[in-house]
Every structure is written in structure tokens, then in C-alpha cells.
Amino acid sequence: MDTLLLARLQFAATASVHFLFVAVTLGLVTLLVGLQTAWLITGNPRFERLTRFWGQLYVINYVLGIATGIVMEFQFGLNWSGLSRYVGNVFGAPLAIETLVAFFLESTFLGMWIFGWHRLRRGVHLALLYGVALTAYASAFWILVANSWLQNPVGYEVRDGVAHLTDFSALLTNPALWMAFGHVVSAALLTGGMLMAAVSAWHLTRGTADFGLFRTSLRIGVVTATLAIGLVQSFGFAQFGSVGAIQPTKFGGTSPDAEALIADWTARFGPGDYLPPVLANAGLGFMILIGFGLGLLWLILPLLWRDWIIRLRFPLWLLMIALPLPFVAVILGWIAREVGRQPWVAYGLLRVDQAISPIDPWLMATSLIGFTLLLGGLAVTNWVLLARHAAAGAADPALGRPPTQPPADDSRTEPAFV
Amino acid sequence: MELAWYALLGLFFAGYLVLGGFDYGVGLLLARRTDPARRRAALNAVGPFFLGNEVWLVAAVGILFGAFPVLEGELLAGSYPAVLGALAGVILVTAGVQLRSRPASGWARTAWDRVIVVGSLLAALGWGVVLAGLLQGVPRHPDGHVVGVTHLFTPFAAAAALALVALVAAHGATFLTLRLPVTEADRLRPLARRLVLTAAGAVGTAAVVGLFSDRVRVAAQRPAVGVLLAVGLVAALLVARTALGRRREGVAFAATATALALPVLLVGATLWPYALVSTVDPAASLTVTEAAASAPTLRLLGWLAVPLLPALLGFQAMCLWIFRGRTEGRALVYW
Numbered sequence: 007m008d009t010l011l012l013a014r015l016q017f018a019a020t021a022s023v024h025f026l027f028v029a030v031t032l033g034l035v036t037l038l039v040g041l042q043t044a045w046l047i048t049g050n051p052r053f054e055r056l057t058r059f060w061g062q063l064y065v066i067n068y069v070l071g072i073a074t075g076i077v078m079e080f081q082f083g084l085n086w087s088g089l090s091r092y093v094g095n096v097f098g099a100p101l102a103i104e105t106l107v108a109f110f111l112e113s114t115f116l117g118m119w120i121f122g123w124h125r126l127r128r129g130v131h132l133a134l135l136y137g138v139a140l141t142a143y144a145s146a147f148w149i150l151v152a153n154s155w156l157q158n159p160v161g162y163e164v165r166d167g168v169a170h171l172t173d174f175s176a177l178l179t180n181p182a183l184w185m186a187f188g189h190v191v192s193a194a195l196l197t198g199g200m201l202m203a204a205v206s207a208w209h210l211t212r213g214t215a216d217f218g219l220f221r222t223s224l225r226i227g228v229v230t231a232t233l234a235i236g237l238v239q240s241f242g243f244a245q246f247g248s249v250g251a252i253q254p255t256k257f258g259g260t261s262p263d264a265e266a267l268i269a270d271w272t273a274r275f276g277p278g279d280y281l282p283p284v285l286a287n288a289g290l291g292f293m294i295l296i297g298f299g300l301g302l303l304w305l306i307l308p309l310l311w312r313d314w315i316i317r318l319r320f321p322l323w324l325l326m327i328a329l330p331l332p333f334v335a336v337i338l339g340w341i342a343r344e345v346g347r348q349p350w351v352a353y354g355l356l357r358v359d360q361a362i363s364p365i366d367p368w369l370m371a372t373s374l375i376g377f378t379l380l381l382g383g384l385a386v387t388n389w390v391l392l393a394r395h396a397a398a399g400a401a402d403p404a405l406g407r408p409p410t411q412p413p414a415d416d417s418r419t420e421p422a423f424v
Numbered sequence: 425m426e427l428a429w430y431a432l433l434g435l436f437f438a439g440y441l442v443l444g445g446f447d448y449g450v451g452l453l454l455a456r457r458t459d460p461a462r463r464r465a466a467l468n469a470v471g472p473f474f475l476g477n478e479v480w481l482v483a484a485v486g487i488l489f490g491a492f493p494v495l496e497g498e499l500l501a502g503s504y505p506a507v508l509g510a511l512a513g514v515i516l517v518t519a520g521v522q523l524r525s526r527p528a529s530g531w532a533r534t535a536w537d538r539v540i541v542v543g544s545l546l547a548a549l550g551w552g553v554v555l556a557g558l559l560q561g562v563p564r565h566p567d568g569h570v571v572g573v574t575h576l577f578t579p580f581a582a583a584a585a586l587a588l589v590a591l592v593a594a595h596g597a598t599f600l601t602l603r604l605p606v607t608e609a610d611r612l613r614p615l616a617r618r619l620v621l622t623a624a625g626a627v628g629t630a631a632v633v634g635l636f637s638d639r640v641r642v643a644a645q646r647p648a649v650g651v652l653l654a655v656g657l658v659a660a661l662l663v664a665r666t667a668l669g670r671r672r673e674g675v676a677f678a679a680t681a682t683a684l685a686l687p688v689l690l691v692g693a694t695l696w697p698y699a700l701v702s703t704v705d706p707a708a709s710l711t712v713t714e715a716a717a718s719a720p721t722l723r724l725l726g727w728l729a730v731p732l733l734p735a736l737l738g739f740q741a742m743c744l745w746i747f748r749g750r751t752e753g754r755a756l757v758y759w
Contacts, residue, residue, distance in 0.1 A: 069522045073515045087497025094493020095717045102490020106729045110479045117475030171720040363501035
């Protein structure tokens with residue numbers, strides 16, 4: 007067995023599961039901010055119920071985002087100690103900033119938000135959700151600063167074989183950064199919007215008693231997803247130029263730029279295979295197909311007029327069938343970005359085989375199998391719970407239930423001390 | 425500057441042991457054969473603090489990566505099995521606590537509670553071994569890499585891991601006497617006192633095993649400081665026991681919190697000026713200065729992160745303040 011391959015598989019597995027959950031987190035929290043703001047301004051109880059129902063799904067989904075995120079953070083040190091040794095001075099900074107400035111606060115605010123219903127003033131409670139959303143975006147931003155540096159190392163100099171930071175602003179103006187950030191954020195909004203639309207569609211096809219409530223969230227979901235797919239496509243295609251310029255080997259094939267770069271690498275690092283596996287680009291093609299397919303949302307949008315989308319029924323079914331597509335697309339896009347920079351961990355600076363920790367393959371295999379089973383099992387459990395809570399409807403979500411109301415989901419009554 | 429960042433790293437890891445410590449302590453106590461309502465009440469006593477507690481670990485590892493990249497790689501990769509165990513425990517607890525009440529059936533909730541027990545145990549054992557591993561030195565070779573895993577399997581590491589389990593259990597029980605309604609706190613008090621005493625015994629045992637360990641004696645740069653802090657730790661636990669007897673739960677909790685923060689200070693101060701002491705080649709030991717990121721990185725982090733520290737600590741304090749007091753009557757039940 008090969009420690010390097012095992013470590014790469016483990017990172018790919020963890021990052022993929024992480025991405026499936028954080029995309030929903032980022033998308034849904036944005037919509038939740040809108041819903042709770044509407045509740046505060048209008049005082050309409052429908053918005054309170056919408057906030058509780060979608061908030062419940064958001065909070066369940068959040069669990070796996072944290073769990074996989076923590077495992078990824080530790081993997082850098084566990085499996086890729088060469089990364090911290092050679093480029094930690096530069097790459098570590100945005101990650102440290104992310105944990106302190108973003109994630110630390112995000113989780114603190116979320117804990118207060120969950121337990122702050124019926125306890126905090128409404129304005130304070132809403133402010134906490136704004137805090138959760140802002141720090142979630144900040145988190146995505148700093149992670150992409152770090153990732154973009156791996157795609158296109160800038161603002162550093164190498165002394166004694168170790169990279170040192172020379173210009174932090176170069177990390178923030180990295181050509182690999184901003185379009186990718188826009189692309190990821192709009193993909194998250196697309197995913198959140200599609201989830202909201204599809205779950206609402208399911209309830210509407212089954213003649214729910216909560217027609218008004220799910221009609222509202224269907225409309226919000228469809229409008230969000232439609233606007234987001236436009237942004238996803240724009241940011242996606244806008245990336246091709248800049249990525250091709252900074253990573254000529256990414257999209258396979260041969261170009262004069264790529265050949266010159268490979269010749270340069272061969273001279274500096276010795277001969278080797280400096281092209282990414284073909285797999286990366288096959289996935290990219292599928293992702294673009296999905297992107298065009300979801301563009302059909304623009305045809306569904308006009309059907310919101312006079313509720314034709316509900317009266318015709320079949321658009322509701324289309325939305326439900328399409329729900330897996332954004333999830334598949336975010337994974338494929340991520341694979342294209344990450345596999346496309348192989349064999350480098352930091353493009354043109356540090357190869358993956360230089361970054362691997364000197365860990366016995368059997369130990370690495372234990373870690374890979376153990377954590378893949380653990381996180382995979384938790385992910386499936388989480389989706390089952392999400393599906394059940396989505397199907398249970400908005401009658402009585404546990405989130406935001408008044409303390410005086412006996413918990414309907416408990417098999418026995420709580421004693422007085424709770 | 426390196427010392428300030430090292431202190432900050434210690435602050436966040438100690439903060440994690442104190443705050444995550446009562447999560448795990450409450451988690452371990454779910455193993456008792458109590459009725460489902462009591463188990464749920466215990467988890468909701470942690471309630472609003474839970475999400476804000478575990479992030480201290482994430483922040484500590486963030487600082488470790490940003491400010492001490494070399495230490496990050498060698499410490500985590502060099503303590504591989506222990507970190508894997510701790511990490512699996514952290515994941516099981518975070519998923520278990522947040523998801524256990526989402527299914528409605530009693531057996532599913534009981535199963536999740538067992539997951540939380542196992543997770544809490546793994547987390548405490550794992551971090552105990554990591555801390556002990558630091559204190560007994562690591563096989564860091566002249567090429568800069570820590571190689572092998574067998575160095576972790578020593579009597580001292582086992583004793584330290586068990587001591588940390590006993591410490592978090594005592595801390596969790598003390599937390600519950602502070603936080604649950606008075607009648608429930610009274611029920612728990614005798615157990616809390618027993619656990620605190622057990623923890624004092626376990627810490628004392630680990631200290632003695634450490635004193636007899638050649639590796640610990642060689643690695644310790646300031647043995648007197650280490651012994652003094654270990655004595656302080658036991659003293660804090662005895663204070664906690666007395667305070668529990670006098671129904672001063674706040675004082676008792678402060679004392680067990682001190683007891684959980686002290687191991688981090690003990691390891692840092694005993695090894696200073698080293699972060700990692702090599703057992704194979706004294707020249708391969710890693711000082712804190714060598715482990716730190718280069719000056720421009722530390723300056724940048726200083727400008728960006730340090731001004732935000734008051735906000736981080738302030739919002740955590742706000743959480744503790746808003747949800748202070750016993751969970752009587754109006755406390756929300758969610759976990």
C-alpha cells in the first residue's frame with residue numbers, strides 16, 4: 007500500500023462530504039436571514055414558522071459541516087506535515103484567521119441563536135443570526151484564500167527551502183481567488199434555494215395543510231435558485247481565462263504555455279509526470295452540463311405567476327427530481343479544481359509526495375477506513391434525519407419550541423425539573 | 425513575540441479542556457443508569473454552551489497551524505494514534521449531542537447517548553495521551569521528523585490518559601451541580617464529591633508514575649515547576665471537594681476548571697524553552713522559537729487576529745452571562 011495514495015483518498019473523501027454539507031449551510035443561512043428579518047419587520051407569524059422549520063433543517067445539516075471540517079483541519083497536520091513544514095508560514099495564516107475570526111464566532115453565535123428563542127429580545131436574536139451568516143461567509147472567504155494560494159502561490163519567497171510570507175495583499179488579490187469565491191457562494195445559494203424549492207414542492211404535491219407556508223418557501227426557493235444559477239454560470243465561465251493563465255496544465259491537452267512550464271519544472275524538480283489525471287476534466291464536462299440543465303430554472307420562474315407552478319404539478323416534480331443535481335455539480339467542480347492541480351499540493355512549488363507525513367501505510371489505511379466509515383455513516387444518518395424532519399412539516403419543529411410547551415416528540419413527559 | 429503566541433496557544437487549548445471538559449464529563453455521566461429525562465436534562469444543562477465550547481479546539485489548532493506550523497505537523501503526525509482517537513471522540517460527541525434528540529424514539533436516543541459516552545471517553549483518553557506524549561519527549565530525528573508510534577504506549581501515558589478521564593468526569597459532575605435545578609444538584613452532589621476525590625487520586629498516581637519515568641525526568645527542563653503545578657492541581661481538586669460539601673458550587677466549578685487548565689500550563693512550563701523534546705538526539709529538540717512561524721507571519725496574525733480577541737472572548741462571556749443560572753422552568757430544551 008502507498009501512504010500517499012491513501013492520504014489523498016482520505017482528503018478527497020473528507021473534503022467531498024464536507025462540501026455537500028457546507029454548501030447547504032451557506033445557502034440556507036442566507037435565506038434564513040431573509041425569513042427572520044421578514045418576521046421581525048412584518049410580525050407575520052408565517053415567517054416565524056418558516057424560520058423555525060428551515061432553521062431546524064439548517065441546524066441538523068450544520069452538524070456534519072462541523073464534524074467533517076474538524077477532521078479536515080486535523081488532517082493537514084496528521085497526514086500532510088510537509089505542508090506545514092515547507093509552506094506553513096504562508097498557507098497557515100489564512101487558516102488561522104478563518105478559525106479565529108470566522109468559525110469560532112459562527113459556532114458561538116449559533117449556540118446562542120438555538121437556545122435564545124423566547125429568551126432574548128427579537129432584535130438581539132436576529133442579530134445573532136446575522137452574525138452566524140456573516141461569519142459563515144467570512145469562513146468561506148478565508149478558506150478560499152488558503153485554497154487559492156495552493157492553486158497559485160503568491161506573496162512569498164523561499165529561503166532555505168521554506169516559504170516565507172512577503173506580501174499578504176497578494177494573497178487577497180490572487181487571480182485564483184475572487185471569481186472562485188463568487189462561484190462557490192452562488193453555488194451554495196443555488197443548492198440552498200433548490201433544497202427549499204424541492205422540499206416545498208414535495209409538501210405541495212401531497213396537498214399539505216400548510217399550503218400558504220410552503221407556497222411562500224417554494225417561491226423564495228425558486229427565485230433564489232434561478233438568480234443563483236445565472237451567477238454560477240457567469241462566475242464559472244469567467245474563471246476559465248484566469249485559471250488557464252495561472253495553471254496552464256489544469257485542463258489537460260497541450261498548449262505552448264503548458265509545455266514551457268513542464269520543461270521548466272523538469273529542469274528544476276527533475277523529470278516526472280506533471281499533468282493531472284484525465285478524470286479531473288471528465289467531471290468538469292458533466293458539471294457544465296448540469297449547470298446548463300439547471301439554467302432551465304429560468305423557464306420555471308414565469309410559472310410563479312398565478313401559481314401555475316403549483317397548478318400544473320409537473321414543475322414541482324421537476325424541482326424534486328433536480329434536487330441532487332447541484333450537489334453532484336459542487337462535487338465535480340471541486341474535483342476539477344483540486345485534482346486539476348496535481349501532482350502539486352502548492353502549484354509549481356511543492357509536490358504532494360513532498361508534503362506527505364512519514365506515516366506507516368497500515369496506520370494511514372486504518373485512519374482512512376475508520377474516518378471514512380465514521381463520517382460516511384454520520385452523513386447518511388444526517389440525511390435520513392433531514393429527510394424525516396423535512397417530511398414532518400412545519401407543525402411543531404423542536405427549534406424555537408416554547409419552554410412551557412411539552413415536547414411532543416418525547417415518548418414520555420419530562421419531569422418538572424427540566 | 426513567540427512567547428506571546430505560545431501563551432495564546434496554551435490559553436485556547438486550556439480553554440478547550442475546561443469548556444470541552446465539562447461537555448465530555450456530562451457525556452461520560454450519561455453512562456449511569458438514569459432515566460431518559462434525566463439524561464436529556466443533563467445535556468440541555470450544557471445546552472447553549474455546547475457549540476461555543478468545542479470551537480476552542482478548532483481555534484487552538486488554527487493558532488497551532490498559523491503560528492507554529494512546524495510544531496503542528498510534527499506534534500499531530502508524531503502522536504498519530506492518540507490524535508486519531510481524540511478526533512474520533514470529538515466527532516462522536518459533536519454529532520451525538522446535536523442529533524440525539526432529533527429521532528423521537530426512545531431506543532434511538534439511548535443509542536445516541538451511548539455514542540456520546542464512547543466519544544467522551546475517547547476524547548479524554550486521546551488528549552491525555554497527547555499531553556503525556558509531550559511531557560515524556562518524542563523520537564524526533566535530526567531530519568526533523570517524529571517517526572514511529574510505539575513511543576506513545578508507556579505506563580505514564582496510560583496513567584495520564586486515565587487521569588484526564590477522571591478529571592473531566594469530576595468537572596462534568598461539578599458543572600451539573602452548578603447548573604441543574606437544586607433538587608437534582610443535591611442528588612448529584614455525593615457523586616460529584618466521590619469523582620473529585622477519584623480524580624485527585626488519579627492525578628496523584630499519574631504524577632508518581634511520571635516521576636519514576638526516565639523519559640519524563642530527562643525531558644523535563646524544569647522538574648520543580650512540574651511538580652509544583654501537579655501539587656497545585658491536586659490542591660485545586662481538594663478545594664473543589666470541600667466547596668461541594670459546603671454547597672458552594674460556583675467555587676467548586678472554578679476549582680475543577682482550574683484543575684483542567686493546569687495540565688496545559690504544566691506541560692508548557694516544564695518543557696520550556698522547548699516545545700518538543702527529542703528522545704533520540706538532544707540536538708533535534710525543537711524550541712518554541714524554532715517551532716514558530718517566521719516574523720512576517722506572526723506580525724500579520726498579530727494585526728489581524730489579536731484586535732479581535734476581545735470580541736471573541738466577549739461574545740463567549742456574553743453567552744455564559746445570558747444563560748447563567750440553573751436550568752429551572754424557562755430553559756429551552758433542544759439537544
